[in-house]
Amino acid sequence: MIEARQLTKRYGEKTAVDRLDFVVKPGSVTGFLGPNGAGKSTTMRMVVGLDAPSGGSVTVNGKHYPKHTAPLQEVGALLEARSIHPGRSAFDHLMAQAHTHGIPRRRVREVIELTGLESVAKKRAGAFSFGMGQRLGIAAALLGDPATIMLDEPVNGLDPDGVLWMRNLLTGLAAQGRTVFISSHLMSEMALVADHLIIVGRGRLLADTTVRELVRKHGGDTVTVACDQPARLREVLAGPGVEITGAVGSEELHVVGLSARDIGLQAAEYGIPLFELSSRTVSLEEAFMELTHDSVEYHGAGAAKSAGRAA
Numbered sequence: 006m007i008e009a010r011q012l013t014k015r016y017g018e019k020t021a022v023d024r025l026d027f028v029v030k031p032g033s034v035t036g037f038l039g040p041n042g043a044g045k046s047t048t049m050r051m052v053v054g055l056d057a058p059s060g061g062s063v064t065v066n067g068k069h070y071p072k073h074t075a076p077l078q079e080v081g082a083l084l085e086a087r088s089i090h091p092g093r094s095a096f097d098h099l100m101a102q103a104h105t106h107g108i109p110r111r112r113v114r115e116v117i118e119l120t121g122l123e124s125v126a127k128k129r130a131g132a133f134s135f136g137m138g139q140r141l142g143i144a145a146a147l148l149g150d151p152a153t154i155m156l157d158e159p160v161n162g163l164d165p166d167g168v169l170w171m172r173n174l175l176t177g178l179a180a181q182g183r184t185v186f187i188s189s190h191l192m193s194e195m196a197l198v199a200d201h202l203i204i205v206g207r208g209r210l211l212a213d214t215t216v217r218e219l220v221r222k223h224g225g226d227t228v229t230v231a232c233d234q235p236a237r238l239r240e241v242l243a244g245p246g247v248e249i250t251g252a253v254g255s256e257e258l259h260v261v262g263l264s265a266r267d268i269g270l271q272a273a274e275y276g277i278p279l280f281e282l283s284s285r286t287v288s289l290e291e292a293f294m295e296l297t298h299d300s301v302e303y304h305g306a307g308a309a310k311s312a313g314r315a316a
Contacts (some may be wrong), residue, residue, distance in 0.1 A: 006028065006030055006066055007029040007052060007063065007064070007080075007155070007184060007186055008029075009028075009061070010026055010061050010063075011024045011060060011062075012025040012026075012048065012058055013058060013059045014047050014048075014058055021044045021208050022044040022051070022208045022224075023207070024050050025044075025061070025209070025210055026210065027201070027203045027210065027213055029185040029186045029201075030184065030201075031183060032179060032182050032183075032184075032199050033185070033200035033201055034176060034179045034198050035184075035201045035203060036187060036188070036200065036201070036202045036205050036216075037187065037188040037205075038188070038189070038203070038205075038293060039056035039188075039288065039297065039300070040204040040300055042207075043207060043297075043300065044205055044207070045157070046084070049082070049126075049155060049188065050083055051063050052065060052080070052155060053070050053080060053084070053155070054069070054070040055084075055175060065079055066079055066080075066152060066153065069093055070166070075106050075149070077102065077108070077149030077151065078106060078108075078149035078304055079184045080151050080152075080154070081147050081148065081149060081151040081154050081155070082143070082146055082154075082155045083139075083146045083155070083156045083157060083159060085142075085157075087135075089130040089131075090130065091129060093130055094126065094128055094129055094130065095126045095127075095130055095133075095144070096117065096127055098130060098141065098145070099113045099117065099141075099144060102148055103148060108149060109149060111267055113148070115248070116144040116145075116148055119144070120140040120141070121167075122137070122140055122144060125137060135162030136162040136164060139159070139160075139167075140167070143159060143171075143174075146231075152183055153184040153191070154185050154186070155187070156179055156187045156188070158190070159187055160182060160191060167203070169196065172194065172197060172198050173296040174286060175187065175198050176198055177238070179200070191294055192289045193289075195216070196216060196290075197238075200215065201214070201215055201217065204296060206297050207300045208231075211296055211297060211300065219292050221296050223291065223296065224262065224285075225286070225287055226285075227284065227287065227313075228259070228260045228264065228265045228282070228283070229257060229258070229259055229282075229284075230260060230279060231257045231279065231281035231282075232280055233280075234277050235251060235255065235256055238272060239251075239258060241272070241275050241277065242268060242271060247261070247262035247263055248262055249261075250257040256280065257281070259267045265283070271285065294310055
């Protein structure tokens with residue numbers, strides 16, 4: 006488990022991480038999301054003691070990372086896949102780390118097999134593709150068989166087969182009861198693997214929620230329905246868990262909490278003719294973009310124009 010309490014990091018006058026409070030629990034995949042410059046990498050560096058907090062604290066399994074006697078067996082981290090001596094083979098790189106913690110040679114061979122590195126284990130890491138370097142970094146993170154796994158952009162450089170492998174690996178680790186904490190900009194992957202989300206912007210916590218709840222809050226499965234009796238239809242459809250919005254005077258309503266089929270049946274029961282009945286599902290990417298829009302430091306011209314039209 007990872008626990009942050011009022012975690013803060015300042016670099017001169019710039020506050021990179023601003024009083025973050027969150028808990029990453031075992032048994033699930035927690036996604037760590039935010040725009041570039043949101044403070045994700047800085048937060049992860051503080052988790053493993055590479056940066057010292059300016060305020061607050063962060064612990065792994067109840068202790069500050071440096072206080073663990075065998076840190077590789079507590080938390081496995083991938084923060085920079087290419088931080089490998091280019092002249093050292095994948096096997097030798099892993100063996101060097103294993104020696105520091107008394108990890109046996111058989112475990113090195115296990116993680117090499119697990120990450121698909123058997124054919125290149127004796128080759129110099131400097132000749133690896135980005136994807137193979139990523140696999141080696143993941144092998145190093147898993148070397149100590151840790152209870153907590155923290156990966157920064159783990160699917161970077163992986164081909165489609167590698168992405169599927171990573172997806173299954175993450176969900177499998179969580180199913181074993183481990184704490185899995187991953188950052189990524191790929192919302193489609195997060196939607197598939199993450200059970201919980203911690204979202205930050207400009208160093209501050211924006212959301213600590215589930216994927217389902219975030220999507221629901223930002224529209225979820227929205228049904229658009231139009232008729233010449235919108236006030237009457239609103240009364241008919243109202244009920245627990247149902248949210249209905251629509252401009253005053255407009256024939257169009259937007260309904261969350263009922264399916265298009267349910268709306269059609271209820272309208273027919275009360276004799277209300279419908280002009281339109283269509284449904285739309287908000288994606289995690291759309292919900293994320295809406296939540297973090299004001300926290301993005303650098304908007305492209307196209308994004309700015311789109312935002313202006315949306316406003």
